[in-house]
Amino acid sequence: MNGIKGFIVCIVFGALVPSVWAQNTPDPALPPQSTNNLPSLTDLVQVVDQATAGDEQTRQWSTPVKLVVIFSGLAILPSLLVMMTSFTRIVIVLSFARRALGTQTIPPNVALMGLALFLTLFTMTPTFTLVNETSIRPYLAGEMDLGVAGVQAGECLKGFMLRQCREADLALFIQMAKVNASGPEDLGLNIVVPAFIISEFRTGFEIGCLLFFPFLVVDLVIASILLSAGMMMLPPVMISMPFKLILFILVDGWGLLAKSLSLGFN
Known part of the structure; x- marks a missing residue:
């Protein structure tokens, strides 16, 4: 249950980050920024790993978290099909x-x-x-x-x-x-x-x-x-x-x- 709560917190935090970043857009006169500011997929996976690790600090995801990830992927699959193909x-x-x-x-x-x-x-x-x-x-x-x-x-x-x-x-x-x-x-x-x-x-x-x-x-x-x-x-x-x-x-x-x-x- 703690792992699921941690995963939900990560999702909410990830949803809030773009809006906060958009509200703090730098002035156009500032020099261009690097493309490495956004978190990569590997970083997100590591966050989920740490949030769902058990007492032994294993790197295996629990079954509820796997189900959440799978069904979330299936939910966005139609959008990926339409927009990236x-x-x-x-x-x-x-x-x-x-x-x-x-x-x-x-x-x-x-x-x-x-x-x-x-x-x-x-x-x-x-x-x-x-x-x-x-x-x-x-x-x-x-x-x-x-x-x-x-x-x-x-x-x-x-x-x-x-x-x-x-x-x-x-x-x-x-x-x-x-x-x-x-x-x-x-x-x-x-x-x-x-x-x-x-x-x-x-x-x-x-x-x-x-x-x-x-x-x-x-x-x-x-x-x-x-x-x-x-x-x-x-x-x-x-x-x-x-x-x-x-x-x-x-x-x-x-x-x-x-x-x-x-x-x-x-």
């Missing part, structure tokens, strides 16, 4: 494709999310394989502890995100954080993750705009034909939807989207 760009592009076709709920959200999920698993297979080989398997074999395994997995994901980030987005968050870094590899996840998310949003919207152009041409042609025929009261969207669907099917639109999205990640 290719899921964001894929689901944005698929949503734009459905909107460009003019179909409101076809395909339904469940099917769209399912396709985005499996495309994410397909595109992230090399990264997940690297995480398995460098982090999960050594941890299960007892070759490294949980903290080192977590850091190694984070480095693998950070490498993937850095390959997708634009330099301008990274520079934006580096400037706001006022950090010194010799290279992108020295940046922390607190900078890489938001830069990656902004970059994915921008890429997804760019692809979505390109998707809209051919369907917009179809709408304009149908509207011009209806206007010249004197059928101004007939909604052009209702007439153009079958033609847009036929065009999308003839060019194998879903296959092109899946191929382009899969090959668009480095």
Whole structure:
């Protein structure tokens, strides 16, 4: 019970530290700060180890603490899936494709999310394989502890995100954080993750705009034909939807989207 109380205190303290740090933001005129001010995952694991150590001061976590850590990890897993993988760009592009076709709920959200999920698993297979080989398997074999395994997995994901980030987005968050870094590899996840998310949003919207152009041409042609025929009261969207669907099917639109999205990640 004391171990659980100590773990809860650590969580509360960790939640309060960012707000206190934000209230004491240094003046912009001050020199840039180092990236090593934030606690690393290894430091947090050591804090939990010390808070949950028994009378013999062993380094093994108690069963309740392990359950808390496991369920906490499962709770944030959806956020990690959305924000640190290719899921964001894929689901944005698929949503734009459905909107460009003019179909409101076809395909339904469940099917769209399912396709985005499996495309994410397909595109992230090399990264997940690297995480398995460098982090999960050594941890299960007892070759490294949980903290080192977590850091190694984070480095693998950070490498993937850095390959997708634009330099301008990274520079934006580096400037706001006022950090010194010799290279992108020295940046922390607190900078890489938001830069990656902004970059994915921008890429997804760019692809979505390109998707809209051919369907917009179809709408304009149908509207011009209806206007010249004197059928101004007939909604052009209702007439153009079958033609847009036929065009999308003839060019194998879903296959092109899946191929382009899969090959668009480095």
